[in-house]
Amino acid sequence: MTVTEGLARLQAQFAAAVLGEDGAGFARHLAGDAGAGLRRLAIYRNAILANRRRALRAAFPVVARLVGDGFFDEAALRYGEACPPGGADLNRYGATFAAFLAAYPHAAAMPWLADVARLEWAWHESLAAADAPGMDFAALSRVPEGEQPGLRLLLHPSVRLVRSAWPVLSIWEANQPDRDGTPDREDGADDVLVWREAQRVLLARLAPPEAAFVDAVARGLALEEAAGITDAWDFTPMLQRLALHGMLCGFSTGDRVPA
Amino acid sequence: MTARFPPRAPDPRKAGIGLRTAHFEALARSRPALSFLEVHSENYFADGGPSLAWLERFRADHAVSLHGVGLSLGSADPIDREHLARLARLAGRIEPALVSEHLCWSSIGGEHLSELLPLPYSEEVLAHVCDRVASVQERLGRKILVENVCAYVRYASSTIPEGEFVAEVARRTGCGVLLDVNNAWINSVNHGTDAMRFIDALDPSTVGEIHLAGGEVTADGLVDTHGAPVFPEVWALFEKAIARLGAVPTLVEWDVDIPELAVLLAEAAKADAILASSIERASRKAAA
The missing domain is CATH 3.90.930 (Outer Surface Protein A; domain 3)
Incomplete structure (x- = not known):
């Protein structure tokens, strides 16, 4: 296994643990208190989702106001799962958000x-x-x-x-x-x-x-x-x-x- | 390429501040004397428009530091050449005094996680990171600074202490170090390590900038939020750091819940006072 293969596997598992449902499997990669380590992975999860949410709110303030915070945050979360950012510049994140909303079942009552x-x-x-x-x-x-x-x-x-x-x-x-x-x-x-x-x-x-x-x-x-x-x-x-x-x-x- | 701006370098005896959209007007009006202005590089990746126009306007009066949060230096993914090309274009346009990135990863399998994620500190990862830093420096045609990050978790596969890892990246690639004193403090508290041992591992001649920032105390440890005043313990560690490193251009970061410009300037003035007393002590010592 080359260094990048090993590192790629570790990073993919980290991403899955942080953004997926169950992070417990990642415990074997962590040093120190595993319980504390797993709880701290949630700090990353919260920060990643907050950054995505903030970027979308900045680009779509009217949509956010029309649907309210709870709806917008849930839509941002689902959009992030369906179309995660493909680049580091979050100012370019959201190009397909309109298409996502067009197909989003919870927005069906708001066709505009x-x-x-x-x-x-x-x-x-x-x-x-x-x-x-x-x-x-x-x-x-x-x-x-x-x-x-x-x-x-x-x-x-x-x-x-x-x-x-x-x-x-x-x-x-x-x-x-x-x-x-x-x-x-x-x-x-x-x-x-x-x-x-x-x-x-x-x-x-x-x-x-x-x-x-x-x-x-x-x-x-x-x-x-x-x-x-x-x-x-x-x-x-x-x-x-x-x-x-x-x-x-x-x-x-x-x-x-x-x- | 001909220079478009007067060359300006940060004054190591004075602190800079982060340039934020909310402060554009106030800053343009009051024109405070500042060592430098720092921006997140990615916020100026636009092809044109007002963000770049403002930055060029401020660049005429100030040294500018481009601080990147997205190059993902430690990722196993290939370097995003388009991202790097945008950074190179911005650097060509702004002629920054400093360009920095983080010693971390933030993307894998083409997905960007938009967060500074920690690396395992091993010989293999060290070699990988050094290759990438060298390739970025080659593409930009200049030295960059690399910053130590906050690591809420540590890896079982880490074999090198963080300070030695950072120092070795600088030694092998010729890059500089952006010492984030707040990250060093938070890591030391969260993992029960010694922040001064981390700082002592660095070669003082490589440290080109210092970051300070505020954080939050939570049940799971300290969290680096960049949304609060600097912790008293971090001011104390900063004093010890510059006693060892000498005066270094310093920035108080504040990225969320951004306060009035006056609050930022007051935090910067606190850093100025500590830098000044450190310089005075050093010159007294030299005279004695």
């Missing part, structure tokens, strides 16, 4: 919950997304008219679009610290644009053609194709809005993917 989680994760990702230089509008203005339909725009790395059949933005807004939790709408769909501007993450509700247009741009479609998706709708105001709020950071013409 998973989409609220998706919106919170988009917010969380937007905050930490890469910085990017602004759009070179001078260069953009030099694109000959004939090539404009083929323009492909590059969105800022912080831009996200969250589309939901539920009024997730209303729910999100109602559950900010200064609000009492009552949403101004209880049904209807929300398409939410998420972006970072002046180091703050901002959210805005989009009309259906606006969302379809942003989605098309995000997928790298040329303006002509994006316009086709949104039919006769004039995309110019939406384009200006993206530009004004720093959501565009590059473009390409022809078939090149924007960079």
Whole structure:
């Protein structure tokens, strides 16, 4: 047995003893008073679960407020069992929490919950997304008219679009610290644009053609194709809005993917 | 690579504090004279955005210490190259005075346990850890400090006293030691060992930083919480430690239930006073 095989076995048994149901089998690896050693393994269990819980609470404060502490902590525990962190950076832990909630039987009575989680994760990702230089509008203005339909725009790395059949933005807004939790709408769909501007993450509700247009741009479609998706709708105001709020950071013409 | 920031080193005669989001505004306003600011490296692994912008702003005025909690130096898993690449990117961007990690493991079989877990201290594990420390130093192109952790359990397979293990890692790899006085104290109480014997095993020239922190007394022993004032016994052990090691850049850690900035600064001032009196005693001794 190589050193890493022996160490791997010991560490796997430690993890099983700390996170599993029964740690007693690990006693033979411990020095000193076995009873005290096994009780102290619980210190690790509590710390590991608390760290995971804290990371999820930080990323999903609205979900936590909607479901309450007991529900959230239990969901965090089950999520950790199903999808333990695959990296040491807990700020990246929770990418699949929305999908977990969508399938979580105890959340079945709250069908909007998973989409609220998706919106919170988009917010969380937007905050930490890469910085990017602004759009070179001078260069953009030099694109000959004939090539404009083929323009492909590059969105800022912080831009996200969250589309939901539920009024997730209303729910999100109602559950900010200064609000009492009552949403101004209880049904209807929300398409939410998420972006970072002046180091703050901002959210805005989009009309259906606006969302379809942003989605098309995000997928790298040329303006002509994006316009086709949104039919006769004039995309110019939406384009200006993206530009004004720093959501565009590059473009390409022809078939090149924007960079 | 050209430097983006003025080179700054921690002042060994003064304590630093941990940089926490809750204190960004207050710290930027009051700009206290501090030996250095320490951050958990992973909290700045973002690709961009406000966390990095703040850190760069503070870096312009202060020496920064990057303190990692996730590299899992002692794991049997391969080193997470992506994690290490992010650390290297952050170090390139911030130009830290110190980079440290823990002598522990925190992941196995690809699962991360997000906690500093103890290692068995054996010749085999020593060789394994030294290989990994060397490989991290090579990737980062710099020396790192390794920190002794709190071990609530000890292994039957340990054959080397902890102090000798830590000292040997430093001797073989050329890395430095981040001496956590609170961890040394807690281990000594929980396991009935002698904390000063642990400190005496270290080569003073390798100790590049000291950590102090508060903990909690429980029925199962002392627990290192980083959420309370420093124990009086830990202040006393700190005094004895620097009497042996000389003045070393010192940090009071406070990571949960984070108090007002003023409380942190007061804990740092206590450390300053002890460092100052130690320096004075040493210079009197040298003059005599």
